[in-house]
Amino acid sequence: MNLFAKSSEKNDVHIVCECVALYSKLYTNTNTPIVASYQIPGFRPKKAVPEDILLNYVGPKHVQDATVEAILRHTLPQALASVEDRALEDSVRILTKFEDMANSFSLDTVFRYDVAVDVAPEVRWLSEDKYKNLKVVVEIDEIVDAEKAAEKELKRRHKALGLLRIVADRGLQVGDLVVLDIFAESISSDGSKGEKIPSAESKGFHLDTEENNNLVPGFLGSLIGFRPGETRSFPLQFPESFEQDSLQGVRAQFTVVCKELFYRELPELDDSLAGKLLPGCTTMDQVQERILQRCKEVEKTAIEQATDNAILDQLGKLVEVDVPRALFQEQGQQLYGAKLLQLQAERKLDKDQIASLSSQKAVQEYLESERENINRIIKQMLAVGEIFKAEDLQYSTEQLVKEVENSIEEFKRYNQDYDEGNIKQQVQDVLEAAKVLEWLKENCTIEYIKR
Template sequence: MELQSIMTVHLNPSLPRFSSLSIPISLSNPFYSKNSTSALRLSISRQSHFNPKPLSVSSAAASSAIQTDKKDRLPANVKVTETKEPNSRVRLSVEVPPIVCQDCYKRVLDEFSKQSKVEGRALKDSVQIGTKFSEMDEDFSPQDFLSYVVIVDVAPEVKWMSENAYKNLKVVVEIDNEIDAQRASEAELRRRHKALGALKIVTDRGLQQYLKTSQVGDVAVLDIFATTIGKDNSGGEKIPFAEKKGFSFDTEDGDYLIPGFLNSIIGIQRGETKSFPLLFPESWKQENLRGVYAQFTVECKELFYRDLPELNDSLSDKLLPGCSTLSQVRELILQRCREVEQTAREQATDNAILDQLCKLIDIDIPQSLFEEQGRQLYGARLLELQASTKLDEQQLASLSSEKAVNEFLEIQRENITNMIKQMLSVGEIFKLENLQFPTEELVKEVENSVAEFKRHNQEYDEEHIREQVQDILEGAKVLEWLREHADIEYITR
């Protein structure tokens, strides 16, 4: 693909025999087919100085002189700087915009894709030239073959550990006792009752332990600091996760903190500081803190007790608008908690099934697929962070940097890998079991998603939306099939 340009040099009138001289110039041009040419005349005066002069060549303008069915997609300018040199020589420095280079690169790969057949399904946007351009330039000769390497990621093959492994699925689902409808409804009623009470300052005692049979818990405002304890009992590093300032601590919620914390601060008074060692249990949610000894320092800034109204029918409408009796309040809260419990059980079951599928397959995951899924996950989490936290431009730029993304990909490598395994195994089961879903459902969900994008005035790719919706519907169908055919055991923790 070349643009054949004619440079016309006008010489001094005193030399009439050489009033003009035509010199062919070849400029790489991505906008035309290999048979297209254009006459571009660059007039250079003999009286011009030796200083460089920029000349802009508009690709859009040049394309208008060519009869082609393709619309010029890149109205970019190729900048040509002209410098006159001794011995009747002119130097033209050509600057090609990045968008033109990218388009040329893409067109080469597109042409390669048309003429080559790769075993397996090539992944979208994974094709890349593997040979360095410096090597191609060094090896290039008009008389010889030009060789270069093209790398393509293909859809990975799903290999099951055993035949029909997914058909004999055995799953153990752990259910947290907090989602038990009866327990949850009692806790919710308690929370609503406490919200109707008044907080009053404690003046004559320290923090009291909550006794379910006789009293309401105290509320303390605490500053909490923690450091690790070395093997020689020396002070270690700070534990940022455990540090809190102005933390509102309800003694009724003591079970949710590290074991031993509540007992260690019983009796603390306003303005008092207590220091004590504790051990993070092996079941702690932060893996890096499991089994770690820590020295806690707690300062009590304020101490309150609750003055609650008597729990009877007179509070019904305040506890739950529209209710007239306490029993009605209890029944409606229990009903809602049962719905939550059912949803939580289904979600826990699906998660356990997907986790089990990861152990039953072997997949060689392409890097392009890993990065695509990882970047989507990072983007989703960044959006959640933006929605919950006001980030300034500097913070947003830092979190959006390539370094931050790559660090996330490395830290979350195992999680991202499992997500891809789950996605591919679900797709494979959908195909093997000849599962289907109504086309009308796909159309409806796509239309709803498009409408949501339009409502928020956001750009969208309808084809990409369709692919995502199809994946979701396929996944739902497969999980439904697996729940029906798997051996599932529920245990409460």
């Protein structure tokens, strides 16, 4: 057998296999699977059968197909041996159609077929320093500021103890709770009204005027002084950063009806409320201290996560990688599986929904919609792997075993199928990433800024 390796893509090795005449012996070998399955009258099992008798009894087409299959079994492992140390698992593809191989087979000519296999991609660093002297800027949301979060949490708990009273002698002001019917129509470029916007409409909408972060800018201001039974109409524009993509930048005419208006009658904030605000506390100082401590823990976790994300994001920008198809499919399916497991753990999906979302079509739709994100994560993972090897970082066998056991237990808890080999590889990736991030935090410059 002769092998000619070539590459049409940077991570896609094509191997041309040419099998010389010695493989023609398979054509009349009774050990060829389909041939061996026949008991030919007058011949003992495993004894050579004359070619003409064999062909007449079994049929040329069956013998030929069996011979092609046997050739593939004999030659494919040898063909792939040249790249076995770099080949990605489950990425082998025979490019030549079986029908074409069978039709072209002849004892008088060389048998040829093409194979492709994805190999581990090369990581190309865009900087001469690679990951050395890394500078990272971490943006921290104000919402995770422990002091501000603690104040907000105490206020939320205090409000929960209040009583709602009907407002009878004034209009709406900040601090009230109001029940609204909201209608919306798009406004065209010439100023005329367009179609209704169902996703921006709501009947019986409860608005706490102290919690208005998700409102369209100007919406609350347009309602100040609003009285029950009153209707107001006003134009507003959804911001370009609005969470619902279809509404970003849309100009709309809102019509709002005030149905009910309430204010909160709050109890005095003193030590007598301590136990109700936070069970186990007897003074307001204890309440404030414990809430602040919890918020500090949340802040610390949020900052650590933001730092990890910023470092990984910066690493992804420092490398170029041609992501092979097999690696993209594997990583994408892992991310999708983790997403389904999380949804099931949160009891947002039943078994029928899980089955529907696990279909091949659903998976492929996810892979296409998340292609950019999946490729970004793969680049980060490959960069992490390079650093892990270059800096000779290590994690303990005990850590690996424990985390694999925990992951398997998680799959079993939700009756999910799993592959222990895949789980082990995923855990290894996570442990490597943790070690690399720990090393980078000690060896790079990190700047924290508030958004």
